[in-house]
Amino acid sequence: METLAALGGGFAVALSPENLLWCLLGTTLGTAIGVLPGLGPALTIALLLPITFQVPPTAAFILFAGIYYGAMYGGSTTSILLNTPGESATIVTALEGNKMARSGRAGAALATAAIGSFVAGTVGTLGITFLAPVVVDFALKFGPAEYFSLMVLAFVTVSAVLGSSAVRGLAALFFGIWLGLIGIDLQTGQARFTFGLDELLDGVNVIVVAVGLFAVGETLYVAARRYTGNDEIVPLRGSLYMTKEEWQRSWKPWLRGAAIGFPIGAMPAGGSEVPTFLSYYTEKKLSKHPEEFGTVGAIEGVAGPEAANNASAAGVLVPMLTLGLPTGATAAIMLSAFQSYGINPGPMLFQSQPALVWGLIASLYIANIMLLVLNLPLVGLWVKILRIPAPLLYAGILVFATIGTYGISNSPVDLVLLYVIGIVGFLMRRYDFPTAPVVIGMILGPLAEQEFRRAMTISNGDWSVLVTQPLSATLLALAAVALLGPMVWRVARR
Amino acid sequence: MTKPPSTGPAWPETLIGLGLLGVAALVWWQTGEIRTSPMYAKVGPRIFPYLTAIGLGAMAVAMVVAGLRGGWQPEEEREVPTDWRAVFFVGAGLLANVLLIVPAGFTLASVVMFVLVAHGFGSRQPLRDAAIALVFALSAYFGFAKALGVNIGAGVIEKLLGG
Numbered sequence: 001m002e003t004l005a006a007l008g009g010g011f012a013v014a015l016s017p018e019n020l021l022w023c024l025l026g027t028t029l030g031t032a033i034g035v036l037p038g039l040g041p042a043l044t045i046a047l048l049l050p051i052t053f054q055v056p057p058t059a060a061f062i063l064f065a066g067i068y069y070g071a072m073y074g075g076s077t078t079s080i081l082l083n084t085p086g087e088s089a090t091i092v093t094a095l096e097g098n099k100m101a102r103s104g105r106a107g108a109a110l111a112t113a114a115i116g117s118f119v120a121g122t123v124g125t126l127g128i129t130f131l132a133p134v135v136v137d138f139a140l141k142f143g144p145a146e147y148f149s150l151m152v153l154a155f156v157t158v159s160a161v162l163g164s165s166a167v168r169g170l171a172a173l174f175f176g177i178w179l180g181l182i183g184i185d186l187q188t189g190q191a192r193f194t195f196g197l198d199e200l201l202d203g204v205n206v207i208v209v210a211v212g213l214f215a216v217g218e219t220l221y222v223a224a225r226r227y228t229g230n231d232e233i234v235p236l237r238g239s240l241y242m243t244k245e246e247w248q249r250s251w252k253p254w255l256r257g258a259a260i261g262f263p264i265g266a267m268p269a270g271g272s273e274v275p276t277f278l279s280y281y282t283e284k285k286l287s288k289h290p291e292e293f294g295t296v297g298a299i300e301g302v303a304g305p306e307a308a309n310n311a312s313a314a315g316v317l318v319p320m321l322t323l324g325l326p327t328g329a330t331a332a333i334m335l336s337a338f339q340s341y342g343i344n345p346g347p348m349l350f351q352s353q354p355a356l357v358w359g360l361i362a363s364l365y366i367a368n369i370m371l372l373v374l375n376l377p378l379v380g381l382w383v384k385i386l387r388i389p390a391p392l393l394y395a396g397i398l399v400f401a402t403i404g405t406y407g408i409s410n411s412p413v414d415l416v417l418l419y420v421i422g423i424v425g426f427l428m429r430r431y432d433f434p435t436a437p438v439v440i441g442m443i444l445g446p447l448a449e450q451e452f453r454r455a456m457t458i459s460n461g462d463w464s465v466l467v468t469q470p471l472s473a474t475l476l477a478l479a480a481v482a483l484l485g486p487m488v489w490r491v492a493r494r
Numbered sequence: 495m496t497k498p499p500s501t502g503p504a505w506p507e508t509l510i511g512l513g514l515l516g517v518a519a520l521v522w523w524q525t526g527e528i529r530t531s532p533m534y535a536k537v538g539p540r541i542f543p544y545l546t547a548i549g550l551g552a553m554a555v556a557m558v559v560a561g562l563r564g565g566w567q568p569e570e571e572r573e574v575p576t577d578w579r580a581v582f583f584v585g586a587g588l589l590a591n592v593l594l595i596v597p598a599g600f601t602l603a604s605v606v607m608f609v610l611v612a613h614g615f616g617s618r619q620p621l622r623d624a625a626i627a628l629v630f631a632l633s634a635y636f637g638f639a640k641a642l643g644v645n646i647g648a649g650v651i652e653k654l655l656g657g
Binding site for chain 1: 524546550587588608642643644
């Protein structure tokens with residue numbers, strides 16, 4: 001009941017004409033960047049971070065959340081029509097979606113993706129509404145030791161468990177933590193890793209790292225892969241209205257996808273690849289038309305993973321808002337936006353900033369409705385965006401990267417740093433390192449250090465406090481199982 | 495666990511591992527340079543950096559070993575030839591941008607970068623690209639940057655237009 005009243009208050013905030021406009025701007029921009037290959041929500045929100053100096057926090061987060069949700073919708077359009085996933089989360093959609101488009105059912109594929117995204121996005125937002133207060137109650141019991149152990153668990157899951165290699169994931173994570181440590185140590189005032197450069201005293205800016213990895217690194221990677229620009233866009237054919245049979249084949253996968261996606265997204269592990277693949281294999285197994293999978297394209301294989309993708313995107317916001325724990329690159333950058341306002345996400349946020357939190361959650365419901373309209377009747381518009389030639393697209397991305405970076409302090413040093421990180425990002429892409437752990441480590445690393453030092457101060461320097469308190473010990477044990485479990489399993493099977 | 499027949503060391507992966515080992519050594523060495531005060535002796539500003547250096551070093555060693563054993567890149571990725579010409583032009587565009595942005599201003603630097611990058615990606619209409627770049631950079635300057643309240647270096651062109 002309390003939750004419903006709070007949500008009502010949130011709608012009063014989100015429905016103000018100004019905030020509706022921010023939501024519309026965010027969802028439109030989000031869909032556009034989701035459609036465009038090479039641009040993602042993490043990069044876009046990083047480029048827009050300076051807006052936090054201009055507008056109140058509620059407006060900024062409604063905008064960012066709109067971009068985040070919109071990118072999930074837009075990514076499916078690219079996967080279906082171009083077979084080049086616009087977002088990593090929509091790789092699975094491309095499997096069946098593009099086959100459907102090639103057999104003349106692009107309209108139905110787009111429709112089931114958009115409506116499934118709407119259903120799952122709404123289920124996921126309902127999940128946030130009712131799960132968040134529960135997590136908050138639980139999290140209020142956390143002390144510094146528990147927070148530190150929780151962050152260790154998140155570090156392990158985002159870098160070692162979800163990627164293709166624990167070694168490369170952890171290497172990316174430690175690199176990010178190191179970047180986060182550069183600058184003045186806030187507790188002792190000592191400079192760390194500044195190499196005598198005054199520019200580094202304030203630390204490495206997260207904009208530089210995100211833009212370097214996701215814009216410069218990505219551009220170099222695409223250029224190096226001998227980009228020929230011959231991607232074939234499947235023409236939009238077939239009615240956007242689904243037949244009765246298509247509805248019947250879609251609604252169960254939507255709900256199953258949402259049921260798979262939200263819990264996995266809400267765990268302090270995040271990631272949308274696992275739930276989308278899980279949903280895909282579930283639908284393939286349950287389908288009455290298994291012969292369509294991989295041949296002409298099965299609608300269940302689009303409906304389920306798309307729903308799982310959107311529900312897990314919503315789930316990621318739960319640990320982010322309630323614990324201040326980002327489990328994806330986009331969430332990490334949103335966390336740095338909170339820091340820019342001097343707000344600490346976490347259980348206290350729901351008490352200290354109810355208008356902001358509940359306004360944001362309410363705006364997610366509105367964003368889903370806007371996105372359904374933006375993505376179904378207006379899909380033709382987004383198909384046109386897909387036709388922007390690659391040379392102009394990537395050259396334009398680098399111009400935006402310049403604005404975002406050079407605007408920080410008008411220093412060419414930042415541009416040099418941007419390009420160095422871009423080269424690192426290129427090598428990481430080329431040699432199959434995940435990039436999200438870098439951003440997560442950079443944002444979460446200093447917070448983990450802070451909690452660690454707090455815990456040590458309380459315990460008077462006794463490290464054992466991490467394993468003698470039951471909750472902290474449990475979290476660390478889970479982290480150890482997540483890290484070592486797969487290795488032990490492999491050895492045991494041999 | 496069956497390993498594919500050994501193909502000999504994969505040098506790019508080994509080099510990446512060695513490079514990361516260098517970074518770990520750098521982090522270790524620089525951590526020793528952080529000054530600590532006896533007041534904070536228990537949990538000073540060095541502990542996390544040391545842990546980070548150890549983590550980086552351990553992963554680097556694992557990568558060097560994996561590299562010497564044949565690397566981790568899948569066969570099809572290894573067979574994609576690198577388009578050095580494209581990388582060269584994109585790199586040249588980035589370099590031109592850094593060198594020009596202070597003396598010539600954002601718009602001019604962006605146009606030069608845009609044309610070079612577009613060329614790297616296979617566009618063969620430099621004049622058309624320059625025209626698009628000019629319109630794009632100016633609208634980005636007066637729209638995006640001004641709306642965000644970001645101050646980016648005004649050069650000749652921006653001043654002429656009253657930026």
